[in-house]
Amino acid sequence: MLLLAVSIVASLSIGSSTISFSDVWGILLHQLPWMDDASDHWSAGEIAIVTQVRLSRVLLGVLVGACLGLAGAGFQGVLRNPLADPYTLGVSSGSSVGAAFLILFGYQTLIGEWTIPVIAFVTGTLTLLGVFFLARSRGVMQIETLVLSGVIIQSFLGAFVSLMVSMSNDVVNQILFWLMGSLAMKNWADIYVVLPCLVIGLPLLIAYGQALNLFVLGERHAAHLGIRVERTKLIVLIGSTLLTAAAVSVSGVIGFVGLVVPHLIRLIVGPDYRLLIPLSAFGGGIFILWSDTIARVVLAPKEIPLGVVTALLGAPFFAYLLYRRKKGQEGQV
Amino acid sequence: MISVERLSKTVNGRPVLDNITFELEPGRIHGIIGPNGVGKSTLLQLLSGVMKPSSGEVSFDGARMSGYSRKALAKRLAVLQQGGLPPAGFTVRQVIEMGRFPYQNWFGDEREDHSALIDFALESMGLSDLANRALDQLSGGERQRVALAKVMVQEPEVILLDEPTTYLDIGYQVQLLDTVRQWQQDRGLTVGAVLHDLNLASLYCDQIIVLHQGGVAARGTPMEVLTEALISEVYQTEASIVIHPITGTPQILLQPKGSRQILAVT
Numbered sequence: 001m002l003l004l005a006v007s008i009v010a011s012l013s014i015g016s017s018t019i020s021f022s023d024v025w026g027i028l029l030h031q032l033p034w035m036d037d038a039s040d041h042w043s044a045g046e047i048a049i050v051t052q053v054r055l056s057r058v059l060l061g062v063l064v065g066a067c068l069g070l071a072g073a074g075f076q077g078v079l080r081n082p083l084a085d086p087y088t089l090g091v092s093s094g095s096s097v098g099a100a101f102l103i104l105f106g107y108q109t110l111i112g113e114w115t116i117p118v119i120a121f122v123t124g125t126l127t128l129l130g131v132f133f134l135a136r137s138r139g140v141m142q143i144e145t146l147v148l149s150g151v152i153i154q155s156f157l158g159a160f161v162s163l164m165v166s167m168s169n170d171v172v173n174q175i176l177f178w179l180m181g182s183l184a185m186k187n188w189a190d191i192y193v194v195l196p197c198l199v200i201g202l203p204l205l206i207a208y209g210q211a212l213n214l215f216v217l218g219e220r221h222a223a224h225l226g227i228r229v230e231r232t233k234l235i236v237l238i239g240s241t242l243l244t245a246a247a248v249s250v251s252g253v254i255g256f257v258g259l260v261v262p263h264l265i266r267l268i269v270g271p272d273y274r275l276l277i278p279l280s281a282f283g284g285g286i287f288i289l290w291s292d293t294i295a296r297v298v299l300a301p302k303e304i305p306l307g308v309v310t311a312l313l314g315a316p317f318f319a320y321l322l323y324r325r326k327k328g329q330e331g332q333v
Numbered sequence: 334m335i336s337v338e339r340l341s342k343t344v345n346g347r348p349v350l351d352n353i354t355f356e357l358e359p360g361r362i363h364g365i366i367g368p369n370g371v372g373k374s375t376l377l378q379l380l381s382g383v384m385k386p387s388s389g390e391v392s393f394d395g396a397r398m399s400g401y402s403r404k405a406l407a408k409r410l411a412v413l414q415q416g417g418l419p420p421a422g423f424t425v426r427q428v429i430e431m432g433r434f435p436y437q438n439w440f441g442d443e444r445e446d447h448s449a450l451i452d453f454a455l456e457s458m459g460l461s462d463l464a465n466r467a468l469d470q471l472s473g474g475e476r477q478r479v480a481l482a483k484v485m486v487q488e489p490e491v492i493l494l495d496e497p498t499t500y501l502d503i504g505y506q507v508q509l510l511d512t513v514r515q516w517q518q519d520r521g522l523t524v525g526a527v528l529h530d531l532n533l534a535s536l537y538c539d540q541i542i543v544l545h546q547g548g549v550a551a552r553g554t555p556m557e558v559l560t561e562a563l564i565s566e567v568y569q570t571e572a573s574i575v576i577h578p579i580t581g582t583p584q585i586l587l588q589p590k591g592s593r594q595i596l597a598v599t
Contacts, residue, residue: 214431217419221414224414
């Protein structure tokens with residue numbers, strides 16, 4: 001909690017245009033209704049950068065990160081698979097296909113402002129079903145097979161998105177956005193898309209925390225302790241997919257957040273999902289915030305796509321988890 | 334306590350159990366025995382309500398199994414399952430606390446404090462010193478004791494055991510079944526146990542149910558059921574039955590094919 005607050009403050013103050021720490025906070029404080037008008041002290045440009053660009057971007061980053069961290073914890077718990085996350089399962093790519101299709105062909109308001117997240121959710125769910133179908137052999141899903149199926153579907157759908165974007169007129173930036181993820185050029189409207197999904201998804205997954213603990217012992221044990229196994233799986237999978245779809249519809253595919261964050265939290269607080277789930281939301285927010293700050297600042301005024309930063313951090317971590325599993329310390333879910 | 338009436342189960346198109354009828358009587362230990370692949374584990378899953386019968390009925394305390402919610406059932410019926418617990422990162426105490434799940438509300442709280450119950454379970458399974466160790470640092474035998482402690486704190490009226498002694502050495506086999514029997518006698522529990530080892534079944538069970546070719550081949554006390562004729566019919570092997578010098582229960586001695594008798598049996 002504290003770390004999140006500190007991260008928000010720091011991230012607000014760091015940026016490619018040099019506005020001092022005190023100016024940033026001065027401007028923000030003057031937005032409060034009882035303060036005098038900020039334009040007396042700062043230029044309109046500075047005010048716009050802080051309130052329109054940075055504040056919304058930072059808040060959106062926190063929300064997107066929370067969604068992805070939560071979704072990762074949910075997938076890992078219900079599939080009892082330490083390598084699962086929205087990205088490795090292909091759900092992110094699945095959602096991005098639906099969203100990219102709508103945007104590039106101009107259907108984004110077909111059924112109102114919720115068109116994109118709804119379609120992203122539908123295509124994300126279909127992708128998950130496809131991955132399960134590929135991975136299942138004789139009723140059992142091997143951990144590695146599941147991830148392999150996810151990666152195959154993910155690269156296929158990624159190519160599909162690239163193809164769609166190539167056919168449209170405004171190209172390169174859009175491709176990068178959908179494949180690599182970014183929080184650039186976002187505004188308050190995007191926050192209103194993500195926030196409701198998080199408000200639904202967070203309590204839903206927290207409510208199933210203890211059930212996911214019992215899943216660690218195996219589905220049979222969970223059933224014998226009074227859990228309705230199939231229903232729990234369905235609800236947690238749908239909740240995690242919804243959170244993924246919400247994040248993807250505003251920020252494109254940002255990989256590995258849902259993989260790295262729950263594992264780091266696990267190292268700190270242990271395997272209890274009742275703590276792991278809420279803390280993964282906070283951790284995801286912090287992780288995205290710092291990744292995005294790096295993305296904005298390192299090559300300023302150019303921006304690195306956010307997904308590049310998370311992949312540079314996350315892929316080696318994934319390799320480490322795979323290596324540790326192969327060394328026989330499995331089951332540490 | 335649990336009664337099975339004209340129960341049949343087909344798994345993947347193959348009939349496993351065909352029209353079987355029997356009852357687990359309250360306050361007694363029942364052994365379910367039979368050769369490999371006869372459907373003992375399937376039967377146990379049907380008895381515990383996690384599997385639905387193809388036809389026929391399983392009822393618990395006079396009411397149909399399907400009429401109970403999963404949580405309501407878990408308060409009264411617990412299962413110690415085959416293979417034990419996986420090596421997870423939870424501590425022994427955390428895992429045993431999970432046995433209280435059926436009594437908890439959505440926030441994971443219980444009306445009454447159950448820590449004394451957990452301490453008692455830890456102590457009676459000899460796990461007090463391991464309470465804060467992670468499950469993945471324990472041996473298979475220790476994990477099996479954790480699993481039994483978890484079943485204990487579930488405070489059931491019926492426990493079902495699926496080959497509980499597999500992977501345990503003979504010392505732990507006897508220790509585990511002694512604990513189950515002690516607990517069964519203290520609380521008047523009803524026990525149903527799938528057992529591989531006929532001699533253990535004979536030593537600990539009041540009633541034995543023999544499954545063979547999808548049906549019940551015999552039921553009764555160990556003395557009534559465990560005969561040379563039945564062993565030969567069900568297991569396709571010759572065996573000698575002797576009486577245990579201390580407990581007075583029948584014990585089975587195996588013999589290689591073509592053995593010649595060298596001692597006169599008196």
